[in-house]
Amino acid sequence: MELDAKIPGGHLKDKWDRHRFELKLVNPANKRKFDIIVVGTGLAGGAAAASLAELGYNVKNFCIQDSPRRAHSIAAQGGINAAKNYTNEGDSIWRLFYDTIKGGDFRAREGNVYRLAQVSNNIIDQCVAQGVPFARDYGGLLANRSFGGSQVSRTFYARGQTGQQLLLGAYSSLSRQIAAKKVEMFTRREMLDVVIVDGQARGIVVRNLVTGELECHEAHAVVLATGGYGNVFFLSTNAMASNVTAAYRAYKRGALFANPCFTQIHPTCIPVHGTYQSKLTLMSESLRNDGRVWVPRDMGDKRQPHQIPESERDYYLERKYPSFGNLVPRDVASRNAKAQCDEGKGVGDTGLAVYLDFADAIKRDGKDVIEKKYGNLFQMYEKITAQDPYETPMMIYPAVHYTMGGLWVDYNLMSTVDGLFVMGEANFSDHGANRLGASALMQGLADGYFVIPYTIGGYIAGTSFPEITTDHPAFKDTAKEVRERTDKLLSIQGKRTVDDFHRELGLTMWDYCGMGRKDEGLEKAKKKIQELRGEFWENVLVPGNDKDFNQSLERAGRVADFLEFGELMVTDALARRESCGGHFNEAYQTEENEAQRDDENFCHVAAWEYTGDDKEPEFHKEPLDFENVELTQRSYK
Amino acid sequence: MSETINLTLRVWRQKGPRTQGSLETYKAIDISTDMSFLEMLDVVNEELTVDGKEPIAFDHDCREGICGMCGVVVNGRSHGPEKGTTLCQLHMRHFSDGDTIFIEPWRSKAFPVIKDLAVDRGAFDTLIQAGGFVSVNAGGAQDANCLPVPQEDAEKAMDAAACIGCGACVASCPNASAMLFVGAKVSQLALLPQGKPEAAQRALSMVRTMDELGFGNCTNERECEAECPKEISISNIARLNREYFKAGLFSSVM
Numbered sequence: 052m053e054l055d056a057k058i059p060g061g062h063l064k065d066k067w068d069r070h071r072f073e074l075k076l077v078n079p080a081n082k083r084k085f086d087i088i089v090v091g092t093g094l095a096g097g098a099a100a101a102s103l104a105e106l107g108y109n110v111k112n113f114c115i116q117d118s119p120r121r122a123h124s125i126a127a128q129g130g131i132n133a134a135k136n137y138t139n140e141g142d143s144i145w146r147l148f149y150d151t152i153k154g155g156d157f158r159a160r161e162g163n164v165y166r167l168a169q170v171s172n173n174i175i176d177q178c179v180a181q182g183v184p185f186a187r188d189y190g191g192l193l194a195n196r197s198f199g200g201s202q203v204s205r206t207f208y209a210r211g212q213t214g215q216q217l218l219l220g221a222y223s224s225l226s227r228q229i230a231a232k233k234v235e236m237f238t239r240r241e242m243l244d245v246v247i248v249d250g251q252a253r254g255i256v257v258r259n260l261v262t263g264e265l266e267c268h269e270a271h272a273v274v275l276a277t278g279g280y281g282n283v284f285f286l287s288t289n290a291m292a293s294n295v296t297a298a299y300r301a302y303k304r305g306a307l308f309a310n311p312c313f314t315q316i317h318p319t320c321i322p323v324h325g326t327y328q329s330k331l332t333l334m335s336e337s338l339r340n341d342g343r344v345w346v347p348r349d350m351g352d353k354r355q356p357h358q359i360p361e362s363e364r365d366y367y368l369e370r371k372y373p374s375f376g377n378l379v380p381r382d383v384a385s386r387n388a389k390a391q392c393d394e395g396k397g398v399g400d401t402g403l404a405v406y407l408d409f410a411d412a413i414k415r416d417g418k419d420v421i422e423k424k425y426g427n428l429f430q431m432y433e434k435i436t437a438q439d440p441y442e443t444p445m446m447i448y449p450a451v452h453y454t455m456g457g458l459w460v461d462y463n464l465m466s467t468v469d470g471l472f473v474m475g476e477a478n479f480s481d482h483g484a485n486r487l488g489a490s491a492l493m494q495g496l497a498d499g500y501f502v503i504p505y506t507i508g509g510y511i512a513g514t515s516f517p518e519i520t521t522d523h524p525a526f527k528d529t530a531k532e533v534r535e536r537t538d539k540l541l542s543i544q545g546k547r548t549v550d551d552f553h554r555e556l557g558l559t560m561w562d563y564c565g566m567g568r569k570d571e572g573l574e575k576a577k578k579k580i581q582e583l584r585g586e587f588w589e590n591v592l593v594p595g596n597d598k599d600f601n602q603s604l605e606r607a608g609r610v611a612d613f614l615e616f617g618e619l620m621v622t623d624a625l626a627r628r629e630s631c632g633g634h635f636n637e638a639y640q641t642e643e644n645e646a647q648r649d650d651e652n653f654c655h656v657a658a659w660e661y662t663g664d665d666k667e668p669e670f671h672k673e674p675l676d677f678e679n680v681e682l683t684q685r686s687y688k
Numbered sequence: 689m690s691e692t693i694n695l696t697l698r699v700w701r702q703k704g705p706r707t708q709g710s711l712e713t714y715k716a717i718d719i720s721t722d723m724s725f726l727e728m729l730d731v732v733n734e735e736l737t738v739d740g741k742e743p744i745a746f747d748h749d750c751r752e753g754i755c756g757m758c759g760v761v762v763n764g765r766s767h768g769p770e771k772g773t774t775l776c777q778l779h780m781r782h783f784s785d786g787d788t789i790f791i792e793p794w795r796s797k798a799f800p801v802i803k804d805l806a807v808d809r810g811a812f813d814t815l816i817q818a819g820g821f822v823s824v825n826a827g828g829a830q831d832a833n834c835l836p837v838p839q840e841d842a843e844k845a846m847d848a849a850a851c852i853g854c855g856a857c858v859a860s861c862p863n864a865s866a867m868l869f870v871g872a873k874v875s876q877l878a879l880l881p882q883g884k885p886e887a888a889q890r891a892l893s894m895v896r897t898m899d900e901l902g903f904g905n906c907t908n909e910r911e912c913e914a915e916c917p918k919e920i921s922i923s924n925i926a927r928l929n930r931e932y933f934k935a936g937l938f939s940s941v942m
C-alpha cells in the first residue's frame with residue numbers, strides 16, 4: 052500500500068490556501084443532499100458537527116455520554132495556544148509551527164503542523180464570538196500565559212477550565228444546529244463498528260446504551276472524533292469512558308493505525324495512592340509557571356518538606372535546564388521525575404512523587420494572585436489529598452495523559468478507507484512523538500471548525516455514491532458480527548471481572564511500555580498481553596444481559612479491544628529502534644540521558660495494517676520530509 | 689492519614705423507567721477513607737459482580753468534578769454533605785465507621801430514572817437548544833481583541849459559565865425548578881457583548897421551554913445555590929428575571 056499524505060505543493064506558507072482553492076466545492080444547494088456521520092462530541096466532533104451543519108449538510112452526531120457537553124474535552128484545564136502575538140514577544144505563525152514541530156521531536160508532518168499554526172488564530176476569534184469567557188487583562192483584552200516547551204506566552208485560558216469553556220462553546224453551536232434540525236443528536240450510543248460498502252465508509256453500527264438495541268446508520272461519509280486511547284493503561288487522566296474501540300474497529304476494517312506507541316506521560320499529576328484507585332487526576336501544567344519542582348538532595352531523606360533546608364534541596368529541572376527550567380516539555384519533565392524516584396529521592400508514602408512548591412511564588416506575588424490563577428486546582432488537590440498546597444508543597448508524579456498515535460490520515464484528514472475521516476486525538480497527525488501543552492485543544496478545534504468543513508466537501512464533490520440503505524447486506528453482516536461478539540462476552544460467565552483484567556493490562560503497559568522502555572520488557576509485555584487476552588475470552592465475568600443499560604458489558608467491549616490494541620502498541624515500540632519524544636527506549640539515549648533519535652532510519656510515520664486476528668500486522672512507512680526546518684537534537688538547556 | 693471504615697449502604701435499585709424501585713441494603717467493608725465516593729461504589733460493584741448479582745448502575749465519567757455526569761442524593765443531600773463538591777470529588781474521609789448511607793437518584797419529573805441511580809437529563813440539552821447560544825457560524829468572526837470586555841464582566845460571566853449541567857439544583861429544589869441552570873446560561877451571555885443581540889429572545893425562549901419540559905417555578909427556596917457543586921450564585925436567577933422582564937417589556941419577540 053502506498054501511503055500518500057496528499058500534501059499540496061508549493062511553499063509551506065501557501066499550501067493550505069492553494070489546497071482550499073483546488074478542492075472541489077459542493078454547491079450550497081446540493082449540500083443538503085448529503086448525510087455525514089460524526090462520531091464524538093468533544094472539541095473535534097462537536098466543532099465539526101456544528102460547522103458541517105452550518106454549511107448545510109445533514110449531520111448525525113453520536114456520543115457515549117448522556118449529553119454532548121460531557122465529552123472528555125471538558126476536563127482540559129490549562130489552555131489553548133494561538134499565534135496571536137498579543138503579548139508582543141515576537142510570536143508568529145512560524146514560531147508556533149516551529150515550536151510544535153520541535154516539541155514533537157521532528158516526527159510530525161511540516162504541512163499539517165503549519166496549517167494548524169495558521170488556523171490557530173481563527174479559533175480564538177471564533178470562540179470569543181461564541182461567548183467563551185477567556186481570561187482578560189484589566190484593559191479588557193485577552194490575557195495569555197506560558198506553557199511548557201515555549202518561550203513566549205501564547206496560551207489563552209479560562210481559569211483552570213479552558214476545555215470546559217471551549218467545549219461548551221462548541222456545544223452551544225451544536226445545540227443551535229440541533230434546534231435547527233440540521234443535526235440529529237444520538238446520545239448514549241456507542242459505535243461498535245464501521246460499515247464499508249464497495250470500499251467506501253458508508254455507515255456505522257451503534258449500541259443504544261439504554262435499551263441495548265443495535266442500530267445501523269448510513270451516510271455519505273463517516274467522521275471519527277472519538278478521542279485518545281490512554282485508558283489502555285487503566286490508570287490515566289482520561290475520563291472513564293475514553294476508549295480505543297471506535298478507532299480500533301476502523302483499524303480492523305482497513306484503516307491504518309499510525310505510531311500507536313507514541314503516548315504522553317504528563318509530569319504533573321496527583322500520585323497513585325491505592326489499589327482501588329480508578330483514575331488519576333491531572334494538575335495542570337500551567338502550575339509549572341509558578342511552582343518549583345524539587346526533591347531532597349540526599350537519597351532516603353524522609354523529613355517533612357518544610358524541615359528540609361534550601362541547601363539540601365535539589366531543584367533538578369532548574370539545575371539541569373537553566374534556560375527552560377521548570378518549563379521543559381512534558382516528556383523531559385516526566386522522565387526526570389522518574390529518574391529522581393528511581394534514584395531513591397522520591398517523596399511521600401510511596402516514594403513515587405516529587406514536590407511542586409509554590410512558597411516562592413506566594414512570597415513574590417502574594418497568595419491572592421496565586422489563588423486567582425490556580426484557585427480551583429489547589430482546591431481540587433486539597434479535596435483529593437486533604438493537604439493544603441498554599442501551606443505545604445504539592446506532591447506530583449507523571450501519569451498517562453494523551454496519545455499522539457492514532458488512525459493514519461492524509462492532509463484531508465481522511466484515513467486509508469475512502470470516506471472515513473478522523474479528527475482530534477483519534478488521529479495521529481500533528482503532534483509527532485510528543486505533544487506540547489495547550490495544543491490538543493487547538494488541534495481538535497482546528498480540525499473541526501476549519502479543516503474538515505473544506506476537505507470533506509472536496510471528497511464528496513469528487514466521489515460518486517451508489518444509492519444504499521441500511522438494508523444493504525454490508526450493514527446486516529456487520530451488525531451480525533457485533534451481535535455475536537456481545538453474545539460471546541455475556542456467555543463466558545467466568546470468574547474475573549472486567550476491571551480486574553483491565554487493571555492487570557494497565558500495569559503491564561505501564562511497567563513495560565510506559566516512560567522507559569527496554570526490548571526485553573517489551574517482549575515480555577507482548578507475551579503477557581497475549582496470555583491475558585486468552586484468559587479474558589475464557590474467564591471474564593460480565594453480569595446482566597444485552598437488552599439493558601449494562602455498564603459492565605460496555606466496559607467489557609472496550610477492554611477486549613484494549614487487550615488487542617495494547618499488543619499493537621508494543622509491536623510499534625519494538626519496531627522503532629530509536630528514542631524520540633514520548634517513546635524512550637533506554638538503549639537509545641544521549642550521554643545526558645536525552646532521547647536519541649535516529650533520523651537516518653526512523654524519520655518516518657509507522658503505519659500498521661491489520662492482517663487478521665493473532666497475526667502480526669503489516670508495517671507501512673510514510674517518510675517525513677523536512678524542507679523548512681533543520682532536524683536538531685532537541686535542547687532545552 | 690488513611691484508615692478503613694465499614695458502612696451500610698441503602699441503595700435505590702430500579703430496573704427501568706417504568707418499573708417500581710426500592711431501597712436495598714449492602715455492606716461496604718474495609719473502605720479506605722482516601723477513596724472517593726465513586727471508588728467506594730466501584731468496590732461494592734466488584735463484589736456484587738463476583739457474587740453473581742447485578743452491579744449498581746450510576747453515571748460518571750471524568751471523576752474530576754467537571755463533566756457533570758455524576759450525581760446522586762446522599763443522605764438527602766445532592767452530591768452528598770460536602771459544600772461545593774461533586775459526588776466524584778467527595779471522599780470517604782467525610783464518613784465515619786458504622787455509618788448508614790442512603791443513596792438515591794435525582795428525583796424530578798423532568799429527569800426520569802433510567803436504571804438505579806442513573807437518570808435522563810436530556811431536558812437540559814433541550815433548554816440550551818432553546819437559546820443558550822450566540823448565533824455565529826464558524827468562519828466569520830472578527831479579531832478577538834476587537835471586542836474588549838471589562839475584566840469584571842468577564843469574571844462574572846465565567847462564574848456563571850462554570851455550571852457543569854449536573855442537575856443537582858433541580859434535584860434539590862422542592863419545586864424541581866431549573867432556574868439556576870437557566871439563570872447561569874442567560875447570565876453568562878447577557879454579561880458579554882456577544883450575547884446582547886439575542887438577549888431578549890434567549891430569555892423568553894429558555895423560560896418558555898423550561899415550563900414546557902415540566903420543571904417547576906422558583907419560589908426562592910435557595911436550596912439550589914446551597915447544593916450546587918460549582919457554587920453558582922442565585923444572583924444569576926435575579927439577572928434572569930431582569931432579562932426576562934426587560935424582554936417582555938421592550939421587545940417585539942414575545
Ligand SMILES: Cc1cc2nc3c(=O)[nH]c(=O)nc-3n(C[C@H](O)[C@H](O)[C@H](O)COP(=O)(O)OP(=O)(O)OC[C@H]3O[C@@H](n4cnc5c(N)ncnc54)[C@H](O)[C@@H]3O)c2cc1C
Nearest residue numbers: 091092093094095115124129130242278475476489491492
Ligand atoms: C485532564 C486533562 C487535561 C487536559 N488539558 C489540556 C489543555 O489544557 N490543553 C490542551 O490543549 N489539551 C489538554 N488535554 C488534552 C485534550 O483535552 C484532549 O486531547 C482533547 O480534548 C481531545 O478532544 P477530542 O475531541 O479529540 O476527543 P474527546 O473530547 O475525548 O471526545 C471523544 C468523543 O467521542 C465519543 N466517543 C468515543 N468513543 C466512542 C464510541 N465508540 N462511540 C460513540 N462515541 C464515542 C465520546 O462520547 C466523546 O463525545 C487535557 C487532557 C486531559 C485528560
Ligand code: SF4
Nearest residue numbers: 851852854855857916
Ligand atoms: S447550576 Fe449548579 S447544580 Fe445546577 S446544573 Fe449547574 S452546576 Fe449543577
Ligand code: FES
Nearest residue numbers: 749751756758776
Ligand atoms: S464524574 Fe464528572 S463531574 Fe463527577
